[in-house]
Amino acid sequence: MHVQPNTHHLPEPLATAIQDCGFFPAIVQDSIAMALAGEPVVAHLVHHEPTFVGDEVHRHLSVMVITPTRLLVGHTDESSDNPTGKVQAITSTESIALGRINSVNMTRVVADPASANGTLVETWLTIGWGTMNRIELEPAHCADPNCEADHGLSGSLVADDLTVRMSPAADGAESVAALITFGGALQLAAAGVAR
Template identity: 35%
Template sequence: MPQSIGSAAAAKKLKKTLDHAGFYPALVADVILDALDGREPTGELVHLETHVERTEVHRHITVLVMTEDMLVVAQADDQHLDEDGPEPLAHVSTESVPLAAVSSVVLSAAWARPQDYRPGDQPREVTLAISWSGAQRLDLVPAGCADPQCDADHGYTGTTALEDLVLRISADADGPDAVESARRFARAIRSASAVPDAHPHPAPARSGTISARLGRPHQPRAGA
C-alpha cells in the first residue's frame, strides 16, 4: 500500500499549498513524504523566493512541516547545469529536527503607521528565526572612529547570533495571507517546543558584538 503524508486532510492541505507555490510541487511533496517517515503533519509553512541575477531567474523554496515531535525543514532551488545547459537542475535538501531540540523561536514584525494601530491590524512584514543546533549568523561591517577625517584601518565590527533558519515574509511581496500563515506557524512551533524539561541542556542564545582586524576589503576594479 503506498505511503501517504499523514491523514488525507493533512495531505490535501499540504499538497494545495505546494501546488499554489508552483515550485516543482510533485518533487517537493515526495521529498517531504520521505522525510516525514510516516508522521502526520500538524502544521506547515511554505515560502517561495525568486532571485534575479542579470539574465537568469532562480527560485528557492523553504517548506517547514511540523509533526507532534519533529520539525522537517525542506529547501530546494533550481540552477542551470552550466552556462550552456538548457535544462535546470533542482537541488533539494531536508533536515529533521526534534522539537525538543528547538531552543529559540523569534518572531519580529513591522507595522505601517503605528500611530493608527488598532487591535487586530496585521503587520506589513514578519521575520521568523528558529534555532536548534547553535548555528551562528555573523554580520560584519567596516569599523570606524569618531574622527571623520581618519582613514586608518580599524578592521571590522559586527554581531553574531544563534540562528539556524531565518525567513522574511512581506505582505507586499508574498501577500497578507502568507504573513498570517507565518505568524500562525510561529505560534504553533513555539507552543509545541515549549515543553517542560524538553531542553535539559539548552545552548545559550548568545548575541553580542565582536570586532576583528581582517584588513581592508578588496576595492572594486575600475569599470566593474
C-alpha cells in the first residue's frame, strides 16, 4: 500500500521550511496538511533536532502550527527497528484547542546582561496544555541558618507538554528569532488575542 499524497496544500513559507530540513519532507508536509484539514495557518515553527547516541545519529523533526482555533504539534522520527532493516518514518500530529493551552513560557538566557552588548545564548519555549506535568522537588529549608532538622520537601508542579530549546550556536540566529516570534504569537493566541 502506498501513501497517497494529501489534496490539501501548505502555505509556501511552511512547506519551504519543512523542505529545507530535508528530513522526509513529503511525509512531514502530508502529515501537517492532513491535520490542518484546510484551516489557515497563523504562524508556524519547524525545528530539526538531531540527537547523537554513541556513533549513531537519530533525527527528530517538530512542526508547530497555530491556526485560528488550534495548536498543531507534529513529530517525525526515523526508525530502523523493523524486521526488514529498512528505515521507517514515524510521524504523528496532535491537535490542541487554543482554549486548552494553559501555559506558554518563553525563557531567554543572555550572557553579559549588564552590558549594552548582551548576547543571547539560548531560548526555550515551554507549552503546557494539561497532558503532562513535571514535579520539581527540593529539600525544604527554614529561616534558621543553624537548623539541622529535616523539613521535608517543597516543590512545584509545572505544566510541561512540550519544550523547544534553540541556541544561535546550534540552530542559527534566524531559527532562534523564529522561535521567539512563534512563542509571542502563541502567547497571544492562547490568551484569545486576535492577530
